Amino acid sequence: MSAILFLIPAALALGFVALLAFVWATKSGQYDDLDGAANRVLFDDDEAPKDPPQKNKK
């Protein structure tokens, strides 16, 4: 019985972390171009395109 006192907060915390990650991803524009992301994996070189530096994000 005492297990749930530990397991429930753990489960909630894990779910909450995932939620925060999703909100962060949405806000930083990672869901803005799903078609583009699907195609970018096909680029075969390491020469990265000019990305917005994260600290410059609005």
Next chain:
Amino acid sequence: MNKPTHIKPADKEASTSQKALWGFAAPDHYIFHDSQGDDVLHLMVGGMKCAGCMRNIEGSLAGFDELKEARVNLSTQRLILRWKRDSFDPVLAINAVIEKGFQLAPFDPEALSSEAKAENKTLLIAMAVAGFATANVMMLSVAVWAGGSSMSHETRALFHWLSALIALPTIMFSGRVFFRSGLNAIMAGRLNMDVPISLAVILASGMSLYETSTGGDHAYFDAAVSLLFFLLIGRYLDHQARTKARSQGEHLLALQAMSATVIGENGEQQTMPLHLITPGMVVLVAVGEKIPVDGMVVDGASEVDNALVTGESQPIFVEKDSFVYAGTLNLLKPLRIEVKAVGEETLLGEIARLMEAAEQGRGVFVRIADRVAGLYAPVVHTLGLLTFLGWWLVMGVVWQEALLYATAVLIITCPCALALAVPVVQVVASGRLMRGGILLKSADALERARNIDLVVFDKTGTLTLGRLKPLFKANEVDDAALHLASGMAANSVHPLAKALHATSPYSPVIDNVEEIAGKGLLAVVGGAEVRLGSAKWCGVAQTSDDSGAEIWLKRGDKLLERFSFSDTIRSDAKQVVEGLQAQGIKVALLSGDRKHAVESVAGDVGIADYYFDMLPQDKVAWIEDKKQDGAKVLMVGDGLNDAPALTAATASLSPVTAADISLVTADMVFQRQSLNAVLEVLEVAKRSNGLVWQNFGLAFTYNIIAIPLAVVGFATPLVAAIAMSTSSILVILNALRLKVGRELA
């Protein structure tokens, strides 16, 4: 041309020569400053389709060290450039991309659907929060259901309190979408789908909180949050489909002519958005550009392609003091045009007035989902109220318990599957059409196109490609004459000359050819003057009034040859017309062109019902007339003269080569050469409409089974949860069937 990637802004000379490519000076009106001291420019990109294109564009910009950000977005077909303020001339980057063969147009991101985009994000996050809450509350609820009577009261109370802790903030956050819209509806004295939704969610959480605090058996927190989750999925998909449809329209429009090159008093050129242009300004229109305004030619002589405006297939000669209309195409030489009219007074204004009239005649189309909601909401509310009163007054239970049963009715009847029925089908259908190169511009287009029984075609640019094809065979004309003519024609961009050159592309090009606008080409070959041009200029008496597209070749005094051309009919036009007729759909042809041209095209594609010399208002009147008789009309057209008819028709389709205003007006736009987009649209519309009704059927069947259970009080939270999820999943699976099935090539 040297590689633009190596040009640094310091290299002024190179930069000015490069400017010519774009035809614009700096796009100052579109650059905006952000809070970090950077300049940002948003550009629409035309012709970007795949990873290769993305690589190509971003690669061509990689050499500019000044650019902090240069990233394309494939979904929205846009390119964002960011650089430190005043350290960079964006025209350099723009030209580098244009050189790779992409069209670019600057746009103002503020003006374009930034509101819709923000709303999109709000919905997405609301959906994520609801999803998180659903998963966790379900975890606790399943434990309660599984525990049953062996679970101690204290544990159940703990689980209920935990559920409340998760559910209540979620409902306050994610539920706002529905509460706000429901409240607006009530304030306006209406009922929409959001009213029963809000009521059910609020009542369910309120009742559950009361139950929890009094140590009751049933809490509906899981139902309330999962309801929100499913509804938000539907809402998000619906919103996504609408914004996508709208941004497609904006994109097409922006790539046409949203700006004009204005010549200032000192001769400097400046790019301006069209809405800043006033009469009296002088604009420069390069060869191959669309004329952006109605106006008078002040300098230059050229030929203008009126096909999009009047449907005429022949270009018209213009010189100083000729009047030109917005939307026509400049073919030969650059023109300077004094802007004469803006807004209401232009031909465009005239067309807009006609369209307004047609719009009013069309009546308001009520979407199926709204019609269903209009019937549904009162029924649900009455049922809930009757359940409450029945239990309270007739059965004599305490009001709290009666309210619990009434809440169960509201939750169970709450239109989860109903809310998903239309959007899921819409998303699947528009995805399928998009793969076939057809863009849905209005969200209800497929609904309106579902029972079309009359398809009306325009001629030039719709049944035909608006491109000339020779009427002679290469072996029917004199070889030497053809070589001579083709060699001369190679020097011109006139459509007739281009078509002639294309029939014999390997003929040696003849130098020193002079082009005389409105007449033809002049050269001296072997000491004799050679003329290639109109019959009149070559001294031929007009043979007949519909001789139309022809060029004569004359050397010295001797007429050598006549080359005649006609517009190319789309290769599958005949099959499409036959296909429509085979389905029992009537087909008609309405054209602004002359009798002879219309007759021959109608004969070729097999349309018996054709009309010529139709003015825009004639087309509208004809369609209105048919609609009066109960016909559901699909208008397929591309010209400015078709725009009012596109509005008047039940649904409308345009090729992507259409005039701006037609692109904006049309419900759907097809991007391929083949005309069988018409068949595909009708087929997908018919099938998706069938699926929508099947989905409603599923949702109602579920309700018919579940409502009696809820009314008599058997609907435990477990029953509600199972019923709600299965019906939603069934609806989604049913919609996905549209993906399977024959796709027309």
